[in-house]
Amino acid sequence: MLIEMSVANFRSLRDQQTFSLMKSSSDELECTNTFSTRAFKTFELLRSAAIYGPNASGKSNFLAALRTMKKIVQESASHYKRGDKLPVTPFRLNAENRGLPSEFEVSCIVDGVRYQYGFSVTAEKVHEEWLFAYPKGRPQRWFIRSWNNEEEKYEWDLGHNLTGEKQLWLKSTRDNALFLSTAIQLNSEQLKPLFDWFDESLRFANVSGWNPAFTASLCEVEDKSRVMDFMKAADLNIDDILVETEAFDSKVLPDDMPEHIKDVISKDLEGKKIIDIKTVHKDSEGKDVVFDLEDESDGTQKLFSFAGPWLDALENGYVLFIDELHDNLHPQLVQFLVQLFHSSKTNPKNAQLVFTTHETSILNQNVFRRDQIWFCEKAKDLSSHLFSLLDFSPRKGRENIEQAYLSGRYGAIPFVRAI
Incomplete structure (x- = not known):
């Protein structure tokens, strides 16, 4: 305190x-x-x-x-x-x-x-x-x-x-x-x-807030419901959050990217997981429609990035400076x-x-x-x-x-x- x-x-x-x-x-x-x-x-x-x-x-x-x-x-x-x-x-x-x-x-x-x-x-x-x-x-x-x-x-x-x-x-x-x-x-x-x-x-x-990775990590465990409660309380009309992780593969880099740049990126990301975050909305017929987080507004992206650290601070009694x-x-x-x-x-x-x-x-x-x-x-x-x-x-x-x-x-x- x-x-x-x-x-x-x-x-x-x-x-x-x-x-x-x-x-x-x-x-x-x-x-x-x-x-x-x-x-x-x-x-x-x-x-x-x-x-x-x-x-x-x-x-x-x-x-x-x-x-x-x-x-x-x-x-x-x-x-x-x-x-x-x-x-x-x-x-x-x-x-x-x-x-x-x-x-x-x-x-x-x-x-x-x-x-x-x-x-x-x-x-x-x-x-x-x-x-x-x-x-x-x-x-x-x-x-x-x-x-x-x-x-x-x-x-x-x-x-x-x-x-x-x-x-x-x-x-x-x-x-x-x-x-x-x-x-x-x-x-x-x-x-x-x-x-x-x-x-x-x-x-x-x-x-710029936080990186969304921490909030995404909460969505992979039992804390996902808390993140969803946070997003719904903010009236963002998001019905679900989907998070997928996979190991980095240099093959996903563009073929026309210079080799020396590929080497730098590959060395930096070697062994790390790439996080793919999706949001789910309901269409007019009540069916799920999946969007990339990047397709959401800047405010929605920022609020999602805030959700994890905000909930973490409240749960643990931290001092937060923004x-x-x-x-x-x-x-x-x-x-x-x-x-x-x-x-x-x-x-x-x-x-x-x-x-x-x-x-x-x-x-x-x-x-x-x-x-x-x-x-x-x-x-x-x-x-x-x-x-x-x-x-x-x-x-x-x-x-x-x-x-x-x-x-x-x-x-x-x-x-x-x-x-």
Whole structure:
């Protein structure tokens, strides 16, 4: 469960920007859009949040920051070698920032324990890394790592509450690797829940959504009925899904394709299964008519690709990040997808959804609480700023948020000029 995230000096996000899924004191839509956690200190959190703003405002960069944090946690110890560059880009429109590290921090709850974990990195090295845990309500300092420029070495503070082969993990941690990731590689059981949260519970999709293969895999097992229920609930008039898989055969490639291209494709697909997805509709006489998935509309294809990951997130309580959820989807389908997270029936494990969008028809107090709506815009120096609707104190249940947003009251809209 995500509580809060902060990022600084990453792409267009120059100054520290903090995004929170903590519930405010208001009781609006409390039974559907919020939940309480099992942590030692009760946290009331939000099930979703929407981020609005014009194109190129930095919305995607904010999601990319958490995706980058996840990637560094996952791979810095296992995939990177000494001297490899870390995948960070500082704010480049200011000379001072170009030489400073990017900083990331999350506060989350995993298995009833709250963690506060973060690090600052340049492409060359980790400058700082810290982890505090709250297993009994009070903070415990598990480790702090800080680069000393003058002595050109790290200063370490490994708290007594961190157990295991701490000195071995310390000595094994490269400059371009996280201590957390290194300790996991060397079998730290105590740090595993936090690492697994990054590795398994954080899920991302960009504007194109997901590949349909995962949803197709659910249709091959007992979960097909859940996928069909999802598609029917979205009113797509699809009566069945047929999935066929077969091993790749280079003979299906065109005869006139150059041999060197055939070799590359064959090498890449050798031993892999090719998935053929069909949709079934009823004709006027009630007979089945089979279509290729590619014959369906872009919106139907996208929704099918969403079905598997969406159901998987709801079933397992994941945190889902979607960039431009509205793309190729009718506004009512966007609301349908969001409301699945707002229902205790469809979201019993309190999965969370964070998405960027330009779809303003759902920007109202019947769908969202005021603390679930965020905005992103760029300042004159082209740095991105993230802020909450609560900063404007809109009237509960009375203010037309969509109208106020489109009229420019909250900012974060494009200023279009005549050519």
